[in-house]
Amino acid sequence: KNVTYKLKTNSNGKAIVPIKYLGTLKMKISFPGNDMFVKSSTSANLTVDKGSTKIKGSDDSVGKGFNYYITLKNSAGKALSNKKVTITLNGKTFTKTTNSKGQVSLVMNYKLGTYPIEVSYAGNKYYDSSKLSTKVKVVEPSISISKIITAAKDLKVRVEYINILNKEYSVNIDGRKYTMDEFAYLMAGALTNINSGSKANVKIKDLSNNYNSSGSKISGKLYKAEYLKLANNVTSFVNENKRIPNYKPTNLGKMEANLYIYAFTAALDYYGNHKKLPSYVTVKTSLVRGGYSISISQNGKILNYRQIFDSDVFAKYLKTGGKSALNDAIKKKAKQLTAGLSSPKAKANAIFEFVRDDIKYNFYTNSLKGAKGTLSSKGGNCCDKANLIVAMCRSVGIYARYSHAKNCKFASGLNTGHVWAQVYDPISQTWYTADATSRRNELGNIKNWNTKSYNEPKNYALIPF
Numbered sequence: 001k002n003v004t005y006k007l008k009t010n011s012n013g014k015a016i017v018p019i020k021y022l023g024t025l026k027m028k029i030s031f032p033g034n035d036m037f038v039k040s041s042t043s044a045n046l047t048v049d050k051g052s053t054k055i056k057g058s059d060d061s062v063g064k065g066f067n068y069y070i071t072l073k074n075s076a077g078k079a080l081s082n083k084k085v086t087i088t089l090n091g092k093t094f095t096k097t098t099n100s101k102g103q104v105s106l107v108m109n110y111k112l113g114t115y116p117i118e119v120s121y122a123g124n125k126y127y128d129s130s131k132l133s134t135k136v137k138v139v140e141p142s143i144s145i146s147k148i149i150t151a152a153k154d155l156k157v158r159v160e161y162i163n164i165l166n167k168e169y170s171v172n173i174d175g176r177k178y179t180m181d182e183f184a185y186l187m188a189g190a191l192t193n194i195n196s197g198s199k200a201n202v203k204i205k206d207l208s209n210n211y212n213s214s215g216s217k218i219s220g221k222l223y224k225a226e227y228l229k230l231a232n233n234v235t236s237f238v239n240e241n242k243r244i245p246n247y248k249p250t251n252l253g254k255m256e257a258n259l260y261i262y263a264f265t266a267a268l269d270y271y272g273n274h275k276k277l278p279s280y281v282t283v284k285t286s287l288v289r290g291g292y293s294i295s296i297s298q299n300g301k302i303l304n305y306r307q308i309f310d311s312d313v314f315a316k317y318l319k320t321g322g323k324s325a326l327n328d329a330i331k332k333k334a335k336q337l338t339a340g341l342s343s344p345k346a347k348a349n350a351i352f353e354f355v356r357d358d359i360k361y362n363f364y365t366n367s368l369k370g371a372k373g374t375l376s377s378k379g380g381n382c383c384d385k386a387n388l389i390v391a392m393c394r395s396v397g398i399y400a401r402y403s404h405a406k407n408c409k410f411a412s413g414l415n416t417g418h419v420w421a422q423v424y425d426p427i428s429q430t431w432y433t434a435d436a437t438s439r440r441n442e443l444g445n446i447k448n449w450n451t452k453s454y455n456e457p458k459n460y461a462l463i464p465f
Helices: 143-163 180-196 223-239 258-273 311-318 328-338 344-358 370-377 380-394
Strands: 023-031 040-048 053-057 062-064 067-074 084-089 092-097 103-107 113-121 132-140 168-173 176-179 219-223 249-250 253-256 280-284 400-409 416-426 430-434 455-460
Touching: 023 344, 053 113, 053 132, 053 370, 053 380, 067 084, 067 092, 067 113, 067 132, 084 103, 143 168, 143 180, 143 258, 168 180, 176 180, 180 223, 180 258, 219 223, 223 249, 223 280, 249 258, 253 258, 258 280, 258 430, 328 370, 328 380, 344 416, 344 430, 370 380, 380 416, 400 430
Parallel strands: 062 132
Antiparallel strands: 023 040, 053 067, 067 103, 084 092, 084 113, 113 132, 168 176, 219 280, 249 253, 400 416, 400 455, 416 430
16 A cells, blocks of 8 residues: 655654554655755665564562562553553463553562562564563562652641641552551651661551550650650550550650651651751641641532542542543643642642633533533533533642532522532642632632522532533
């Protein structure tokens, strides 16, 4: 089959030709000439062979219960997705399909020891087969100090913003959630290793979050010797009792668990910034028990609502689909609107104001256009405006969802069911309303209907109507 391409050369005078066939291809290349250069032409035969492939394993060792990754790529280093690989591990043979990154993952929930693993790709019309034979050592699971520091920094910011720390909190490291007692153990180990000059990973402990934080009212400086002693004591207590202590005696008094957890985050945050442990950290009970509260107006689960972040619970609020399905135009516009903005709330506000001001309100019932049609037509009702906000926010990593209520009383006198978006700010750990049906509305502040009067409130990850 003859195929003709009209191509432009790049800055190096080269043009890239897409090759879609195997075998010997006859090529004719011509340049028609212009005001500066005469025309020219040539011909050549090009032999196109199957591409080679390579399978690679992630590490020689992996923590028990953690994922071992297998990656399939071509000779150019491009990940090969949707390809079946056959795996033999621990006496069992099975098949898995590579994801968009060319990867398959195996949960190594085996006894500690070394396991041979065989991986093969059969090849296809365009790619040769390949094999991997290696050994994987299953070890006690552990985490690097650098990853513990990163998670500690994030937790410290969250606590200081709303002055609350309790068992509902968790941290996420490499896609795995750790409860507060588990993370306290990791931070204690990291502090001990840093102080001794060791860069060794810290072993993970599976704990049940079975602690009751209680202690004296404290405000003062916890000096280095004290917080290091505290870290050692926590480690020893966990190893013996399989839980963290409810409190520990310090020079400041009985320090409750949630407060010494905060102290560990402060020490690790300082180390991450200065590469040395601080001479002291400032601690006070009000930091973890609510020394002040952020005022939230129009408060309610479908309105402005504080919710402690949980990566597992919130994952569904980043997945697009249905009426909020994405296309290139949505992703491009969202990226353009949020360029140069750093905080999630600022990005969400930029998207909200665009949909509020630049997307005309049209009256009709239920979703008619979806996010794609709403952007292309520059118009939509409450459902479709919410669809566009949710789609754009999720495309740039902002958690977003829908709110719906019946019998909403509008300033115009209309009494009807209504839909709007909510966007999540992880800094304040708060959902904010994003009702783009009126220019009077602001992010977190609805003015065109009475937010104290409605029925049957409900939130959705994907809108059903």
